[in-house]
Amino acid sequence: MAERLKQFREIGKKIVAVCRNYKGLTAAQGIPNPKTPSLFAKPTTAYITEGQSIRIPEGCNLLYHEVELGVVIKQKCSNVAVSDVDEYIGGFVLALDMTAKDFHNEAKANSRPWFLSKGFDTSCPVSDFIEKEKNPNYRDVRLWLKVDGAMKQDDSTSDMIFSVPEVISYISKYITLEEGDVVLTGTPDGQGPVTDGQIMEAGLADIVSMKFSVTK
Ligand SMILES: CC(=O)CC(=O)C(=O)O
Numbered sequence: 001m002a003e004r005l006k007q008f009r010e011i012g013k014k015i016v017a018v019c020r021n022y023k024g025l026t027a028a029q030g031i032p033n034p035k036t037p038s039l040f041a042k043p044t045t046a047y048i049t050e051g052q053s054i055r056i057p058e059g060c061n062l063l064y065h066e067v068e069l070g071v072v073i074k075q076k077c078s079n080v081a082v083s084d085v086d087e088y089i090g091g092f093v094l095a096l097d098m099t100a101k102d103f104h105n106e107a108k109a110n111s112r113p114w115f116l117s118k119g120f121d122t123s124c125p126v127s128d129f130i131e132k133e134k135n136p137n138y139r140d141v142r143l144w145l146k147v148d149g150a151m152k153q154d155d156s157t158s159d160m161i162f163s164v165p166e167v168i169s170y171i172s173k174y175i176t177l178e179e180g181d182v183v184l185t186g187t188p189d190g191q192g193p194v195t196d197g198q199i200m201e202a203g204l205a206d207i208v209s210m211k212f213s214v215t216k
Protein backbone atom coordinates (compact mmCIF):
# COMPACT_ATOMS: atom_id res chain seq x y z
CA MET A 1 0.00 0.00 0.00
CA ALA A 2 2.70 2.51 1.00
CA GLU A 3 4.64 1.57 -2.15
CA ARG A 4 1.69 2.60 -4.33
CA LEU A 5 1.03 5.76 -2.29
CA LYS A 6 4.58 6.91 -3.03
CA GLN A 7 3.11 7.63 -6.47
CA PHE A 8 0.48 9.95 -4.99
CA ARG A 9 1.26 12.63 -7.61
CA GLU A 10 0.29 10.20 -10.36
CA ILE A 11 -2.58 8.28 -8.77
CA GLY A 12 -4.24 11.07 -6.77
CA LYS A 13 -7.04 12.93 -8.47
CA LYS A 14 -7.20 16.12 -6.45
CA ILE A 15 -5.67 18.40 -3.88
CA VAL A 16 -8.16 19.75 -1.37
CA ALA A 17 -6.86 22.62 0.76
CA VAL A 18 -8.00 24.33 3.92
CA CYS A 19 -7.45 28.02 4.47
CA ARG A 20 -7.10 30.03 7.67
CA ASN A 21 -6.67 26.97 9.83
CA TYR A 22 -4.11 28.25 12.35
CA LYS A 23 -5.00 30.28 15.43
CA GLY A 24 -1.77 32.29 15.16
CA LEU A 25 -2.64 33.27 11.60
CA THR A 26 -6.22 34.40 12.31
CA ALA A 27 -4.99 36.29 15.40
CA ALA A 28 -2.27 38.04 13.36
CA GLN A 29 -4.81 38.94 10.67
CA GLY A 30 -7.37 40.11 13.26
CA ILE A 31 -10.10 37.88 11.88
CA PRO A 32 -12.36 35.47 13.77
CA ASN A 33 -11.67 31.75 13.64
CA PRO A 34 -13.86 30.09 11.01
CA LYS A 35 -16.79 28.03 12.30
CA THR A 36 -16.17 25.28 9.74
CA PRO A 37 -13.10 24.53 7.57
CA SER A 38 -12.85 26.84 4.52
CA LEU A 39 -11.97 24.76 1.47
CA PHE A 40 -10.55 25.24 -1.97
CA ALA A 41 -8.84 22.98 -4.52
CA LYS A 42 -5.65 22.92 -6.53
CA PRO A 43 -5.15 20.84 -9.68
CA THR A 44 -2.61 18.01 -9.54
CA THR A 45 -0.77 19.67 -12.44
CA ALA A 46 0.44 22.14 -9.77
CA TYR A 47 2.79 19.55 -8.24
CA ILE A 48 6.53 19.90 -8.55
CA THR A 49 9.31 18.10 -6.70
CA GLU A 50 12.82 19.08 -5.59
CA GLY A 51 15.01 19.95 -8.54
CA GLN A 52 12.18 21.80 -10.26
CA SER A 53 11.62 25.54 -9.75
CA ILE A 54 8.57 27.52 -8.77
CA ARG A 55 7.74 29.74 -11.71
CA ILE A 56 6.17 33.12 -11.00
CA PRO A 57 2.99 33.12 -13.13
CA GLU A 58 2.74 35.69 -15.90
CA GLY A 59 1.42 38.99 -14.58
CA CYS A 60 2.00 38.10 -10.92
CA ASN A 61 3.90 40.70 -8.91
CA LEU A 62 3.31 39.29 -5.44
CA LEU A 63 4.00 35.60 -4.90
CA TYR A 64 3.50 34.25 -1.37
CA HIS A 65 4.87 31.16 0.34
CA GLU A 66 2.75 28.99 2.64
CA VAL A 67 4.25 25.89 4.23
CA GLU A 68 1.72 23.17 5.03
CA LEU A 69 1.32 19.61 6.21
CA GLY A 70 -0.28 17.50 3.48
CA VAL A 71 -2.13 14.28 4.21
CA VAL A 72 -2.14 11.53 1.58
CA ILE A 73 -5.42 9.61 1.49
CA LYS A 74 -5.10 5.82 1.66
CA GLN A 75 -8.36 4.74 0.06
CA LYS A 76 -11.67 5.99 -1.27
CA CYS A 77 -13.86 7.33 1.51
CA SER A 78 -16.84 9.50 2.22
CA ASN A 79 -18.73 10.45 5.37
CA VAL A 80 -15.87 9.40 7.63
CA ALA A 81 -16.39 9.96 11.36
CA VAL A 82 -13.64 11.96 13.09
CA SER A 83 -12.83 8.88 15.17
CA ASP A 84 -12.32 6.75 12.02
CA VAL A 85 -10.14 9.15 10.01
CA ASP A 86 -6.87 7.49 11.00
CA GLU A 87 -7.82 4.43 8.91
CA TYR A 88 -7.86 6.59 5.79
CA ILE A 89 -4.55 8.37 6.31
CA GLY A 90 -1.98 6.70 4.08
CA GLY A 91 0.92 9.03 4.83
CA PHE A 92 2.03 12.64 4.61
CA VAL A 93 3.89 15.17 2.49
CA LEU A 94 5.42 18.51 3.26
CA ALA A 95 3.93 21.00 0.81
CA LEU A 96 4.03 24.64 -0.20
CA ASP A 97 0.71 26.24 -1.11
CA MET A 98 2.21 28.92 -3.36
CA THR A 99 -0.20 31.80 -3.87
CA ALA A 100 -0.27 34.59 -6.45
CA LYS A 101 -1.37 37.01 -3.75
CA ASP A 102 -2.12 39.92 -6.08
CA PHE A 103 -4.37 37.68 -8.23
CA HIS A 104 -5.98 36.45 -5.04
CA ASN A 105 -6.59 39.93 -3.64
CA GLU A 106 -8.03 41.16 -6.92
CA ALA A 107 -10.35 38.16 -7.27
CA LYS A 108 -11.62 38.61 -3.70
CA ALA A 109 -12.15 42.34 -4.18
CA ASN A 110 -14.24 41.61 -7.27
CA SER A 111 -16.12 38.63 -5.76
CA ARG A 112 -14.61 36.35 -8.38
CA PRO A 113 -13.25 32.83 -7.89
CA TRP A 114 -9.56 32.70 -6.98
CA PHE A 115 -8.67 29.36 -8.54
CA LEU A 116 -5.89 30.83 -10.70
CA SER A 117 -4.13 32.41 -7.71
CA LYS A 118 -3.74 29.00 -6.08
CA GLY A 119 -3.80 26.62 -9.03
CA PHE A 120 -1.14 27.79 -11.48
CA ASP A 121 1.56 25.35 -12.65
CA THR A 122 4.28 24.84 -9.98
CA SER A 123 2.03 26.18 -7.19
CA CYS A 124 2.30 22.97 -5.17
CA PRO A 125 5.89 21.96 -4.46
CA VAL A 126 5.97 18.76 -2.39
CA SER A 127 8.43 16.53 -0.58
CA ASP A 128 8.69 12.83 -1.18
CA PHE A 129 5.96 10.70 0.36
CA ILE A 130 6.36 10.40 4.15
CA GLU A 131 5.35 7.03 5.59
CA LYS A 132 2.61 7.35 8.20
CA GLU A 133 4.79 5.69 10.84
CA LYS A 134 7.47 8.36 10.36
CA ASN A 135 5.06 11.09 11.47
CA PRO A 136 3.18 9.57 14.43
CA ASN A 137 2.76 12.94 16.21
CA TYR A 138 1.12 14.67 13.27
CA ARG A 139 -1.20 16.54 15.67
CA ASP A 140 1.81 18.29 17.21
CA VAL A 141 4.67 18.42 14.75
CA ARG A 142 6.90 21.37 13.88
CA LEU A 143 6.59 23.00 10.44
CA TRP A 144 9.05 25.64 9.35
CA LEU A 145 10.09 27.61 6.28
CA LYS A 146 13.11 29.84 5.61
CA VAL A 147 13.60 32.27 2.74
CA ASP A 148 17.28 32.76 1.83
CA GLY A 149 18.19 31.39 5.26
CA ALA A 150 15.86 33.65 7.29
CA MET A 151 13.14 31.90 9.28
CA LYS A 152 9.67 33.07 8.17
CA GLN A 153 7.27 30.38 9.38
CA ASP A 154 7.82 28.22 12.45
CA ASP A 155 4.90 26.65 14.27
CA SER A 156 3.37 23.38 15.39
CA THR A 157 0.37 21.65 13.86
CA SER A 158 -1.09 21.78 17.39
CA ASP A 159 -2.01 25.41 16.57
CA MET A 160 -4.56 24.24 13.98
CA ILE A 161 -8.14 25.39 14.48
CA PHE A 162 -9.51 22.15 12.98
CA SER A 163 -7.35 19.08 13.58
CA VAL A 164 -6.34 16.76 10.73
CA PRO A 165 -9.14 14.26 11.60
CA GLU A 166 -11.70 17.08 11.85
CA VAL A 167 -10.63 18.50 8.48
CA ILE A 168 -10.75 15.13 6.68
CA SER A 169 -14.05 14.14 8.25
CA TYR A 170 -15.56 17.49 7.24
CA ILE A 171 -14.31 17.30 3.63
CA SER A 172 -15.54 13.72 3.27
CA LYS A 173 -19.12 14.74 4.09
CA TYR A 174 -19.24 16.68 0.83
CA ILE A 175 -16.45 15.40 -1.42
CA THR A 176 -15.44 11.77 -1.86
CA LEU A 177 -11.74 11.43 -1.18
CA GLU A 178 -9.78 8.92 -3.23
CA GLU A 179 -6.51 7.02 -3.01
CA GLY A 180 -3.57 9.39 -3.45
CA ASP A 181 -5.58 12.59 -3.00
CA VAL A 182 -3.79 15.15 -0.85
CA VAL A 183 -5.37 17.33 1.79
CA LEU A 184 -3.40 20.50 2.53
CA THR A 185 -4.19 21.45 6.10
CA GLY A 186 -3.50 25.19 6.07
CA THR A 187 -0.52 27.39 6.75
CA PRO A 188 0.72 28.86 10.03
CA ASP A 189 1.34 32.57 10.52
CA GLY A 190 4.29 34.09 8.67
CA GLN A 191 3.22 33.54 5.06
CA GLY A 192 4.88 36.19 2.92
CA PRO A 193 6.48 37.22 -0.36
CA VAL A 194 9.21 35.55 -2.38
CA THR A 195 10.80 36.86 -5.53
CA ASP A 196 12.83 35.70 -8.51
CA GLY A 197 16.10 34.07 -7.44
CA GLN A 198 15.14 33.42 -3.84
CA ILE A 199 15.51 29.99 -2.27
CA MET A 200 13.07 28.51 0.19
CA GLU A 201 13.92 25.71 2.55
CA ALA A 202 11.13 24.03 4.50
CA GLY A 203 10.97 21.22 7.02
CA LEU A 204 8.73 18.96 9.02
CA ALA A 205 10.46 18.41 12.39
CA ASP A 206 13.48 16.20 11.69
CA ILE A 207 11.42 14.03 9.34
CA VAL A 208 11.96 15.78 6.04
CA SER A 209 13.31 18.99 4.57
CA MET A 210 13.23 20.33 1.03
CA LYS A 211 14.52 23.28 -1.02
CA PHE A 212 12.88 25.12 -3.89
CA SER A 213 14.01 28.12 -5.92
CA VAL A 214 11.77 30.78 -7.41
CA THR A 215 12.19 31.85 -11.00
CA LYS A 216 10.45 34.09 -13.55
C1 LIG B 1 -6.33 32.37 1.31
C2 LIG B 1 -5.08 31.78 1.72
O1 LIG B 1 -4.05 31.93 1.08
C3 LIG B 1 -5.11 31.02 2.94
C4 LIG B 1 -4.51 29.70 2.89
O2 LIG B 1 -4.31 29.04 1.86
C5 LIG B 1 -4.08 29.14 4.18
O3 LIG B 1 -3.39 28.13 4.16
O4 LIG B 1 -4.41 29.72 5.23
Ligand SMILES: [Mg+2]
Binds near residue numbers: 017068184186187
Ligand atom coordinates in the same frame (compact mmCIF):
# COMPACT_ATOMS: atom_id res chain seq x y z
MG1 LIG C 1 -2.75 27.54 2.18
